Amino acid sequence: MEGTTNWWHQILIAYSSPDRVQSDCLNVLSLFPGLSTRSTQSSPESAQASSMLTISGTIPISFHTSTYNIPIEVIIPNQYPNEPPLTFVRPTRDMIIKQSKFVDVTGKIFHPYLYYWRSKPESTMLEFLRILQEIFSKEPPVYARPANSTLPPMPQQPPQYNSHYKSPPPIPAPPPRPNQISPSNERNISNSPVLPSKALSNPSNPSISPKINYSPSLASKDLMPSSNPKPSKLAETRNLVLQKLHSEISKFNVSSNQIDVILNSTRELDHGEVQINEVIRGLRNEEQKISNNISILKAKNEELSESITNLKNMPDVNIDDAIAPSTVVHKQLLDLIAEDHAIDDTQLVLFDALGRQDVDLTVYLKNLRMLARDQFMKRALIQKIKTQI
Numbered sequence: 001m002e003g004t005t006n007w008w009h010q011i012l013i014a015y016s017s018p019d020r021v022q023s024d025c026l027n028v029l030s031l032f033p034g035l036s037t038r039s040t041q042s043s044p045e046s047a048q049a050s051s052m053l054t055i056s057g058t059i060p061i062s063f064h065t066s067t068y069n070i071p072i073e074v075i076i077p078n079q080y081p082n083e084p085p086l087t088f089v090r091p092t093r094d095m096i097i098k099q100s101k102f103v104d105v106t107g108k109i110f111h112p113y114l115y116y117w118r119s120k121p122e123s124t125m126l127e128f129l130r131i132l133q134e135i136f137s138k139e140p141p142v143y144a145r146p147a148n149s150t151l152p153p154m155p156q157q158p159p160q161y162n163s164h165y166k167s168p169p170p171i172p173a174p175p176p177r178p179n180q181i182s183p184s185n186e187r188n189i190s191n192s193p194v195l196p197s198k199a200l201s202n203p204s205n206p207s208i209s210p211k212i213n214y215s216p217s218l219a220s221k222d223l224m225p226s227s228n229p230k231p232s233k234l235a236e237t238r239n240l241v242l243q244k245l246h247s248e249i250s251k252f253n254v255s256s257n258q259i260d261v262i263l264n265s266t267r268e269l270d271h272g273e274v275q276i277n278e279v280i281r282g283l284r285n286e287e288q289k290i291s292n293n294i295s296i297l298k299a300k301n302e303e304l305s306e307s308i309t310n311l312k313n314m315p316d317v318n319i320d321d322a323i324a325p326s327t328v329v330h331k332q333l334l335d336l337i338a339e340d341h342a343i344d345d346t347q348l349v350l351f352d353a354l355g356r357q358d359v360d361l362t363v364y365l366k367n368l369r370m371l372a373r374d375q376f377m378k379r380a381l382i383q384k385i386k387t388q389i
Contacts, residue, residue, distance in 0.1 A: 011052075021053065025037060025076075052077065052078060058071050071092060072088065074088075096142065111135075112259075333389075
C-alpha cells in the first residue's frame, strides 16, 4: 500500500491538478477493470522531459449480441484537465485498425467531445470512455487479421501533447500490401469479424493489454513494404490516398467552421435571451408599481367623492351666525377690537390727507389727539376684558 502511494505521488507531482487526475483515474479503473495504469515519459523532442500517467488495457463493447474487448491507450497530459487526454486504439498483432471518422490509420481517436473539452470544465475521462463504448459498439475500430495475410505493422504516431483536435494531423500514406493481394482477399479482410474477447484480451486477467512503446522516428519516415511493387502503381496509389485524405480533411475543416458559426450564433442568442428576460423583468416591475399607484388613486378618489357627498348633504350656514360671539363679554371684546382697528385706519387716512395738504396741520393734530384718546380707552378696556376671561 505504501509503495502504491509513493508511486502515485511520484507520478502526480508533474501534474498541475494532481487531485483531479487521481480522482478521474480511480473512477475509470473502478468502472473498467480491464484497464491499468503505468507511467511513460514525454516526447524526447520536448524541452523538458516529464513523467505522464497512461491508462492502457481493454474496454468491453457489445457488437451483434456478443461482447468484445477493444485495446486502447489513454495518455494523460500534464495540463489535465485543462488539456484533453490523448486516446489511441492499440491493436495486437492479430488485429488490423479499421479507419473511420473517429479513428485514423494510426489508431488515434478523434471526437467532438475532445474538440470542445476546454469549453466544458465538467468533461471527464470516464464520460469519454463511455462515449467510446457506444461508438465502438456500433462500429468496432479493429477487425481480425486473416490467417494467410502477412501485412506489415501499421505506423504509429507519437503523441502530440498540445494538439487542439481542430483537424486530424497529416497521416502517412498506408504502405502497399506485399505480394499483390488480390481483390478477393481484400474483400475477405474488410469483411472479417471483430476478434472475440478471448482473442483480444486474456479473460483470466483482463487488465493485461499490449504495451506499445512510442517511436518518434516512425512518424517522420515512410514505412517501406517488404517487397517493392512497381513504382508507377505505388505513385498512383499514393496520389489516390493523398487526394482522399485531403478531401476528408477539407470536409472536416468545413464542418468545424460551420460548428464554430453555430456556436457563435448560439452564444449570441443566449446573450439576447438574457437581455430580453431582464427587460421583461423590468417591465413586470413597472407594471406592478403602476397597478399599486392605480389602486391608491382609486382609493383616494373614493374618499374625495365621499367627502363631496357629505358636504353637499350639510345644511347652509349663515356666516354671521358662524362667527357670532357666544356671550355678551365676547361680543363686547369683538366690538372693541373692531373699533381699535377702525381708529388705526382713520389715523392712516388723516396722515395721507395731511400729506396731500387736504387738511391743515391744526385740524390734523386736533383729530389725531381725539382719536388717540379714544383708542387708548378702548385698548385699556380690551386688556381688562382679556384678563377676566
